[in-house]
Amino acid sequence: QGNASQQVQYKTRKEYCLSLAIPLDKAKNLAAATEWEHRSALLEKSGEKIKAEDCVKYQVDLLDCLKNLDSPDIITDYTSPATNAKTTANKTTGFKTFPNFLTLQMRRFTLTENWQPKKLDVLLDVPEKLDIGYLRSSGLKAGEVELPSGAAGPAIVEPDPTIVENLMNMGFGFEGCRKAAHHTQNAGVEVAMEWLLSHMDDPDLNEPLVLEQPSPAGGPAADPESIQMLCAMGFTDKQAAKALKKCNNNLERAADWIFSHADELDQEEPGAVGAGSAGLPDGSGKYQLRAFISHMGTSTACGHYVCHIKDKEGRWVLYNDEKVALSVTPPKDMAYMYLYERME
Numbered sequence: 001q002g003n004a005s006q007q008v009q010y011k012t013r014k015e016y017c018l019s020l021a022i023p024l025d026k027a028k029n030l031a032a033a034t035e036w037e038h039r040s041a042l043l044e045k046s047g048e049k050i051k052a053e054d055c056v057k058y059q060v061d062l063l064d065c066l067k068n069l070d071s072p073d074i075i076t077d078y079t080s081p082a083t084n085a086k087t088t089a090n091k092t093t094g095f096k097t098f099p100n101f102l103t104l105q106m107r108r109f110t111l112t113e114n115w116q117p118k119k120l121d122v123l124l125d126v127p128e129k130l131d132i133g134y135l136r137s138s139g140l141k142a143g144e145v146e147l148p149s150g151a152a153g154p155a156i157v158e159p160d161p162t163i164v165e166n167l168m169n170m171g172f173g174f175e176g177c178r179k180a181a182h183h184t185q186n187a188g189v190e191v192a193m194e195w196l197l198s199h200m201d202d203p204d205l206n207e208p209l210v211l212e213q214p215s216p217a218g219g220p221a222a223d224p225e226s227i228q229m230l231c232a233m234g235f236t237d238k239q240a241a242k243a244l245k246k247c248n249n250n251l252e253r254a255a256d257w258i259f260s261h262a263d264e265l266d267q268e269e270p271g272a273v274g275a276g277s278a279g280l281p282d283g284s285g286k287y288q289l290r291a292f293i294s295h296m297g298t299s300t301a302c303g304h305y306v307c308h309i310k311d312k313e314g315r316w317v318l319y320n321d322e323k324v325a326l327s328v329t330p331p332k333d334m335a336y337m338y339l340y341e342r343m344e
Helices: 030-046 062-070 161-169 174-183 189-198 224-231 237-246 251-260
Strands: 018-020 058-061 073-079 086-091 101-106 109-111 117-119 122-125 129-131 286-296 304-310 316-320 323-326 335-342
Touching: 018 062, 030 058, 058 062, 062 101, 062 122, 109 189, 161 174, 161 189, 174 189, 224 237, 224 251, 237 251
Parallel strands: 018 101, 058 122
Antiparallel strands: 073 086, 101 335, 109 117, 129 286, 286 304, 286 335, 304 316, 316 323
16 A cells, blocks of 8 residues: 555465564563573673573464564555655555465574574464464455556666675675575565575576566567467467566567576466466365474574474374384474465
């Protein structure tokens, strides 16, 4: 919602995994955890040994992480298509449909004062059953005025050199740093670092970044001959047309785009009629926990991932490479990723 015009715009996109920030300011033991954080920093500087039994970890409810989606994010330097002037806008996130399986990825990493990635040691209160029905979005509401359609799309996001430099100082590659800044809309070093850590296995991470010039609404149709050439590479008409539209009918750039954006090929364009809902399962927002993945290690640079899955008898089973065993006390509060299954 634009704060100047009070008009609104709804955009729809497909997501396969929901990334959630952990609001430390909502910790149940905020005072004690903050005090320990300062005290442990002093102990570390003085070279004193920190005893594990003395550590006080932040305790945050998973429900508070989800509530953040419904809380407005303030977008600065926003150009309103209604007034054509710079202003601010509020952004919230909701669900158009509720999937059969809900995947939550927790952002358990942060940056130190020296701009080094650090594992966020937080205990999460994770419910076995979850009801997120309040997060359903029904689109335009009574009394809301929609922003003008056909307005110019967003400008190309040039990677912020400061963000790129800070990321490179952490040891990341130049092109990967540029992509992180670009894909996070230059939101900051920490957000860009989170993007990098979750895309470290991308085969094209260090390939040159291709900046697409957004096509104006009602722009030229994709060239049929170019579509045919891209289809000869194994892509569908729809995928080829999307790539050409993204690159203003430039065949060479479209070919680069289509290989470096494989995860976006079948996503509907924001604002398209029925985008993100056609053919997708839907139901209630009630879920039950089925599995979670944990990280065994002290930092983001090392460690090992293990998985816990609940079997048909309701027992938690630990999967650690080739080792499989029943888990008596599954560490649900320390997981990086949770898988919920919708309850019928």
